[in-house]
Amino acid sequence: MSDPLQALGDAELRALVAALIGGRLALPYTSMGVARLVGSDKAGVVAVRLSELAGLGMTPNHVAVVVEAILATRLARPTADDLVELVWTGPDAVGMANRDTGVVVRELFAQAVDSVVVVGYVVYQGREIFRRLAEHLASHPGLLVRLFLDIHRDRPDSSSDEEIVRRFARRFVDQDWPEGYPLPEVYFDPRSLAADPGKQSRLHAKCVVVDRRVALVTSANFTEAAQERNIETGVIVRSARFAASLADHFGALATGGLLRRLNLVG
Numbered sequence: 001m002s003d004p005l006q007a008l009g010d011a012e013l014r015a016l017v018a019a020l021i022g023g024r025l026a027l028p029y030t031s032m033g034v035a036r037l038v039g040s041d042k043a044g045v046v047a048v049r050l051s052e053l054a055g056l057g058m059t060p061n062h063v064a065v066v067v068e069a070i071l072a073t074r075l076a077r078p079t080a081d082d083l084v085e086l087v088w089t090g091p092d093a094v095g096m097a098n099r100d101t102g103v104v105v106r107e108l109f110a111q112a113v114d115s116v117v118v119v120g121y122v123v124y125q126g127r128e129i130f131r132r133l134a135e136h137l138a139s140h141p142g143l144l145v146r147l148f149l150d151i152h153r154d155r156p157d158s159s160s161d162e163e164i165v166r167r168f169a170r171r172f173v174d175q176d177w178p179e180g181y182p183l184p185e186v187y188f189d190p191r192s193l194a195a196d197p198g199k200q201s202r203l204h205a206k207c208v209v210v211d212r213r214v215a216l217v218t219s220a221n222f223t224e225a226a227q228e229r230n231i232e233t234g235v236i237v238r239s240a241r242f243a244a245s246l247a248d249h250f251g252a253l254a255t256g257g258l259l260r261r262l263n264l265v266g
Helices: 010-022 031-038 038-056 060-076 101-111 133-140 163-177 224-228 242-254
Strands: 084-090 116-120 144-149 185-186 209-212 214-218 232-236
Touching: 010 031, 010 084, 010 101, 038 060, 038 101, 038 116, 038 232, 084 101, 084 224, 101 133, 101 209, 101 214, 101 224, 144 224, 163 232, 209 242, 232 242
Parallel strands: 116 144, 144 185
Antiparallel strands: 084 232, 116 209, 209 214, 214 232
């Protein structure tokens, strides 16, 4: 059963604290005495709860400390507006101020401590896009960086799966990852290499997860145009439960062999 004090509004909690400390609300706690502070609809259950605390040996000042703690905890807790934030690429509308995709991605890369998961569909001019991540990886040797990228067979390419994967790996090292930095782990979906277009898949998701605590889910690919010029939208979610779940989905696909690790040669 929830505590009736938790159901009170901030102003009602402050009124209780002031009345308890000022002596305007004292033992015995009655519905009539409490009603002028929290309203008659809540007064009965609040008076009972205050009496229960008094029965535990709490004075009015002690009860005021409890109520203050409830209020302080509530004020310290982030609101939904603090947990979710719009991210935008493209021209800003008049009167609208949003975080820029490229800036947010670089900030996320730079703040990572334990792990970074990057999921992307198209990578172009990756050396600039991933430079902050590569620098951070070099200065934090224990950092686990995993990239999940799309490798697909273009028609009418009849090359073997192995050859297509080899070409992608060489291009990634030569063109998309900053030269001279430690290489990340890279994974791909082998179904995207199917010769039959009707059986091909695409790793089409675009997201970044940092330390399993914060996630960016976006329409933007990892290209200069998408990060800086196109009209793209995304959202930052500062929720450990959401971020960990997102990272775990890709981790489970890799562990189960549904997404395969790319053999990179530096």
